Amino acid sequence: MSTPWHVLGAGSLGTLWATRLARAGLPVRLIVRDAERLQSYQAAGGLTLVEHGVASTYAVPGETPDSPEPIRRLLVACKAYDAESAVARLAPRLTADAELILLQNGLGSQDAVANRVPLARCISASSTEGAFRDGAWRVVFAGHGFTWLGDAGHPVAPIWLDDLEAAKIPHEWSTDILTRLWRKLALNCAINPLTVLHNCRNGGLQEHHCEVATLCAELAELLERCGQPAAAENLQQEVERVIHATAANYSSMYQDVANQRRTEISYLLGHACKVAVRHQLNLPHLKQLQQRLITHLRSLGLPSD
Ligand code: NAP
Numbered sequence: 001m002s003t004p005w006h007v008l009g010a011g012s013l014g015t016l017w018a019t020r021l022a023r024a025g026l027p028v029r030l031i032v033r034d035a036e037r038l039q040s041y042q043a044a045g046g047l048t049l050v051e052h053g054v055a056s057t058y059a060v061p062g063e064t065p066d067s068p069e070p071i072r073r074l075l076v077a078c079k080a081y082d083a084e085s086a087v088a089r090l091a092p093r094l095t096a097d098a099e100l101i102l103l104q105n106g107l108g109s110q111d112a113v114a115n116r117v118p119l120a121r122c123i124s125a126s127s128t129e130g131a132f133r134d135g136a137w138r139v140v141f142a143g144h145g146f147t148w149l150g151d152a153g154h155p156v157a158p159i160w161l162d163d164l165e166a167a168k169i170p171h172e173w174s175t176d177i178l179t180r181l182w183r184k185l186a187l188n189c190a191i192n193p194l195t196v197l198h199n200c201r202n203g204g205l206q207e208h209h210c211e212v213a214t215l216c217a218e219l220a221e222l223l224e225r226c227g228q229p230a231a232a233e234n235l236q237q238e239v240e241r242v243i244h245a246t247a248a249n250y251s252s253m254y255q256d257v258a259n260q261r262r263t264e265i266s267y268l269l270g271h272a273c274k275v276a277v278r279h280q281l282n283l284p285h286l287k288q289l290q291q292r293l294i295t296h297l298r299s300l301g302l303p304s305d
Helices: 012-023 035-044 080-093 109-116 161-166 177-197 202-225 235-245 252-258 269-278 284-299
Strands: 005-008 028-031 047-051 054-058 071-076 094-102 121-127 130-135 138-143 147-150 171-173
Touching (some): 005 012, 005 080, 012 028, 012 047, 012 054, 012 130, 071 080, 094 109, 109 121, 121 177, 161 171, 177 202, 177 235, 177 252, 177 284, 202 284
Parallel strands (some): 005 028, 047 138, 071 094, 094 121, 147 171
Antiparallel strands (some): 121 147, 130 138
C-alpha cells in the first residue's frame, strides 16, 4: 500500500489535487477544519471536480485535524495566511520522516511552516494551474498549467513524484525553486496591486506603462540584492508580456477584493517590502504602492495584512 496523501484544505487547489490523486487510485485523505465542516463534507458525499464542463465526484475520505492517524505526506493547500497555524495543529501527527508539500503563493509562509515543524522535509511548489470553487465541495478546473516543486535545502527529488505522474498532474522537479517563487512574486507585485488600485483587468495596465516600469526597476533591484539575479533578468519585458497575454483576465488579488475576501498581500508585496527593509534598500515606489493598497483595503473594510 503506498503512502496516503493527506490534503489539508478543501479549497480550489486542494480539491484539484485530491480529486486527481484519487482518480488515479492513490490513497488520499482530506483534512477539513472541524467536525462541523466534516459533517457538511460527508453530507455532500465527496469532492466534485468540473473539468471540460463534466462534473465527477470522488468519495475521498474526510477527517478533522484531531484524527489519530499519523501523517507521512501532507499537501498543504490553505491560503498563505492560514498555512502556519493549520500545520501547527497537525504537528503531533507528523511522522519522523514526514514530507510537506506547500502550495502557497508568494513567500514567507513556507519559512513560517518549516520553523513550526523543523524535523519535516518541506517542499515548495509554484503552480500556474488555475481553479475556483463554484459551490460547496465543488471546484472548476479553469486553467491547465504546470507545477514546479523543489526543496531549497535538499536537491534530491522525492520518490512520490511517480504519484503525480500517475495522477497526470503536470510537474517538474526544480533545483531553483526559490528563484521561481521570487520571479512569480515579482510579477505579482508589478501587476496585481495596480489592477486593484486602478480597478481594471490586467490589460488595463497597458495605460500605466511608466508606473509598471518604475516598479519593475525597483523589484529587479530587490531581487539582485537578495541573491536572486536570475529572477531579475528581463523582469519588465516579462511583466509586459504577461499583461498583454492575460489582458482580458482579472488578477487573483483583484478577484479577492471584488469578492470581499482577504488577500495574500503580506506574502506578496508585503514580503517584498519587508525584505527590502532587511537589506536597507530604499524602494520608494514599492513602499508607496504598499501604503496605497493597505489604505484601499481598509477603506473597503478588508484585512490589510
Ligand atoms: P481556497 O480555495 O481559499 O482554499 C483554502 C482552503 O483551506 C479552504 O477550503 C479553507 O477551509 C482551508 N483551510 C484554511 N485553514 C484551514 C485549517 N486550519 N484546517 C483545514 N482547512 C483549512 O484557496 P486556493 O485558491 O486553493 O489557494 C491555496 C493557495 O494556492 C494560495 O496560496 C493561492 O495563492 C495558491 N494558488 C491558487 C491557485 C488557484 O487557482 N486557486 C493557483 C495558484 C496558486 P474553509 O473552506 O473552511 O475556509
